[in-house]
Amino acid sequence: MKIVNQDAHLVESLFGNDVKKAATRDGYGQALLELAETDPDVVVLSADLTESTRTLEFSKRYPERFIEAGVAEQNMAGMAAGLAFEGKIPFVSSFAVFSPGRNWDQIRVSICYSKANVKIGGSHTGLTTGGDGATHQALEDIAMMRCLPNMVVLAPCDVIETKKATIAAARHKGPVYIRFARDKTPVFTTDKTPFEIGKAVVFREGSDAAIIACGTMVYPALQASEELAALGLSVMVVDSPSIKPIDIETIVASAKDTGAIVTCEEHQIYGGLGGAVAEVLAARFPVPQEFVGVNDTFGESGEPRELWDKYGLTVDHIVKAVTKAVARKGGY
Amino acid sequence: MLTVSDLDILELEAMANTIRQDIIRMLVSAGSGHAGGPLGMAEVFTALYFRVMRHNPDNPDWEERDRLVLSNGHICAVRYAAMARSGYFPVDELLTYRKIDSRLQGHPHNLSLPGLENTGGPLGQGLSQAIGRCLAARMDDKDYRVYCAMSDGEHDEGQTWEALMFAGNHKLRNLTTLLDRNNIQIDGHTEDIFPLEPLRAKYEAVKWHVIEIDGHNIRQIIEACGEAKAVYEKPTAIICHTIPGKGVDYMENEPEWHGKAPSAEMGERALEQLHAEGERIRNGIAKLRG
Ligand SMILES: Cc1ncc(C[n+]2csc(CCOP(=O)(O)OP(=O)(O)O)c2C)c(N)n1
Numbered sequence: 105m106k107i108v109n110q111d112a113h114l115v116e117s118l119f120g121n122d123v124k125k126a127a128t129r130d131g132y133g134q135a136l137l138e139l140a141e142t143d144p145d146v147v148v149l150s151a152d153l154t155e156s157t158r159t160l161e162f163s164k165r166y167p168e169r170f171i172e173a174g175v176a177e178q179n180m181a182g183m184a185a186g187l188a189f190e191g192k193i194p195f196v197s198s199f200a201v202f203s204p205g206r207n208w209d210q211i212r213v214s215i216c217y218s219k220a221n222v223k224i225g226g227s228h229t230g231l232t233t234g235g236d237g238a239t240h241q242a243l244e245d246i247a248m249m250r251c252l253p254n255m256v257v258l259a260p261c262d263v264i265e266t267k268k269a270t271i272a273a274a275r276h277k278g279p280v281y282i283r284f285a286r287d288k289t290p291v292f293t294t295d296k297t298p299f300e301i302g303k304a305v306v307f308r309e310g311s312d313a314a315i316i317a318c319g320t321m322v323y324p325a326l327q328a329s330e331e332l333a334a335l336g337l338s339v340m341v342v343d344s345p346s347i348k349p350i351d352i353e354t355i356v357a358s359a360k361d362t363g364a365i366v367t368c369e370e371h372q373i374y375g376g377l378g379g380a381v382a383e384v385l386a387a388r389f390p391v392p393q394e395f396v397g398v399n400d401t402f403g404e405s406g407e408p409r410e411l412w413d414k415y416g417l418t419v420d421h422i423v424k425a426v427t428k429a430v431a432r433k434g435g436y
Numbered sequence: 437m438l439t440v441s442d443l444d445i446l447e448l449e450a451m452a453n454t455i456r457q458d459i460i461r462m463l464v465s466a467g468s469g470h471a472g473g474p475l476g477m478a479e480v481f482t483a484l485y486f487r488v489m490r491h492n493p494d495n496p497d498w499e500e501r502d503r504l505v506l507s508n509g510h511i512c513a514v515r516y517a518a519m520a521r522s523g524y525f526p527v528d529e530l531l532t533y534r535k536i537d538s539r540l541q542g543h544p545h546n547l548s549l550p551g552l553e554n555t556g557g558p559l560g561q562g563l564s565q566a567i568g569r570c571l572a573a574r575m576d577d578k579d580y581r582v583y584c585a586m587s588d589g590e591h592d593e594g595q596t597w598e599a600l601m602f603a604g605n606h607k608l609r610n611l612t613t614l615l616d617r618n619n620i621q622i623d624g625h626t627e628d629i630f631p632l633e634p635l636r637a638k639y640e641a642v643k644w645h646v647i648e649i650d651g652h653n654i655r656q657i658i659e660a661c662g663e664a665k666a667v668y669e670k671p672t673a674i675i676c677h678t679i680p681g682k683g684v685d686y687m688e689n690e691p692e693w694h695g696k697a698p699s700a701e702m703g704e705r706a707l708e709q710l711h712a713e714g715e716r717i718r719n720g721i722a723k724l725r726g
């Protein structure tokens with residue numbers, strides 16, 4: 105069976121050694137430059153992390169539209185709300201542990217409750233942040249953003265999708281959180297791969313189980329589906345970059361078509377994509393679900409791959425979770 | 437106060453030099469980490485661990501110990517090195533810094549290593565914790581002192597000022613901060629990115645006693661800590677004017693070395709410079725000993 109969904113327009117040799125790598129944060133920076141050219145209202149704020157959030161080039165090209173907030177994320181979020189009320193489209197940029205980590209109350213009240221048209225770019229999410237350790241590895245940001253009314257939450261899977269998500273965020277009216285990461289990861293979507301807020305995309309067809317993944321876990325999910333195919337299991341892979349609003353239709357359809365779900369994310373299991381999917385399915389079409397994510401613990405310093413191994417985020421872990429979900433189909 | 441002889445000072449300088457070499461080796465081995473702040477604070481941490489603080493490496497939880505809260509956690513390499521050199525753990529363990537399963541996390545975690553008083557990294561959180569410890573000492577009638585190492589960059593954070601005003605209002609005389617006034621943060625020089633001056637006047641306005649020193653002068657560090665003890669109605673801020681990256685020519689005063697590790701080759705160059713400085717100090721010691 106030929107399985108990769110042609111409409112997803114993924115790269116030709118999906119599992120080849122020639123798959124390029126790039127950091128998703130680069131997509132954020134690239135999109136801001138593109139947006140700035142056409143939209144004079146786009147404004148960028150950074151909290152003393154301009155190079156790391158890939159907003160340095162913007163700050164050089166558009167100094168009049170760049171605001172250095174200093175190490176002061178709460179004030180940065182509040183200023184962004186003020187800018188938005190005057191018609192600007194501010195992009196608040198920092199590491200996710202600080203924004204939305206430190207400025208959650210400002211985001212809740214000044215931005216979400218007040219419907220300020222502010223975009224929040226959170227970098228260095230997940231364990232792949234590496235050596236800086238647990239303090240800097242955002243594993244809770246989806247949870248704390250997804251519970252806020254009026255907030256859109258996006259967790260794109262590669263550099264190209266991050267660029268699209270950032271551009272879509274600018275077009276969307278209202279608060280948006282975009283989650284991205286530091287480390288280089290495979291670039292496997294193309295300019296033609298569909299992206300829309302509120303939509304998931306089936307990257308690979310399958311009938312025995314469906315993996316619903318976001319961010320850096322989408323590529324390992326595809327690798328896992330390949331390994332599972334060798335074991336005789338036909339596994340669907342769904343890219344769900346829009347965690348809120350979540351694509352109810354595609355998720356329910358994947359549950360109906362396969363009868364078993366595995367969610368994968370570089371985030372705490374509690375409160376993340378897995379929770380969002382479970383909320384959808386519990387109310388509409390409950391099927392066995394397994395959760396691949398960080399299991400109620402903080403990370404630590406280490407190399408990204410070592411950390412994925414230790415904290416349960418490798419292809420192997422996904423393969424096991426799928427096998428388990430499939431085995432549960434008959435009921436426990 | 438105990439008098440400090442010239443020989444004592446030179447021996448402490450030699451220790452600061454050793455700690456700088458440790459920092460370079462740690463960074464090279466980790467392949468990432470922070471260079472500027474740790475190198476700039478080598479004298480301060482040497483003075484604290486080898487002269488100023490009441491502490492016992494064999495009993496890190498000793499109730500009567502002075503507490504050192506590290507607010508700008510990213511400079512932890514200097515604290516780890518000072519701790520290893522004063523006997524908290526084997527010097528070899530320094531090379532596990534930032535690696536998986538290590539007790540020496542990239543940003544310090546209180547539960548990972550005995551002798552750390554707090555978890556740090558996210559800037560601006562340390563002083564509040566230090567204040568909590570001061571308040572507890574007051575309630576329990578304890579005479580330990582609380583030291584808080586901080587950076588200039590974290591004065592951008594609102595929490596720092598909430599804490600500073602609280603401590604001033606509450607006349608926390610058992611609190612001494614050592615502020616790394618190195619004039620850099622990540623995006624550039626502090627006075628370009630987020631000007632702080634007049635810093636001294638701001639501290640005085642919120643009721644702190646302020647001492648400004650050369651942060652590389654060990655005698656001044658020790659004397660300032662002594663003066664802080666003698667101030668009875670205010671917390672004391674010791675503004676330590678330092679050179680980020682001190683001791684390595686290509687790092688000094690360069691914001692780009694805030695959070696970068698040297699390559700093996702550049703690390704060798706750094707170590708050569710530090711060896712030469714160590715040699716100079718040892719000659720001075722030999723001369724004094726006669
Ligand atoms: C709340 C928070 N925001 C952002 C950061 C990222 N960050 C780490 S160090 C630093 C620079 C701050 O300047 P300073 O502490 O003076 O750095 P140094 O002098 O050691 O280079 C920043 C912005 C952080 N650690 N915490």
Ligand SMILES: [Mg+2]
Nearest residue numbers: 588589618620
């Ligand atoms: Mg500084």
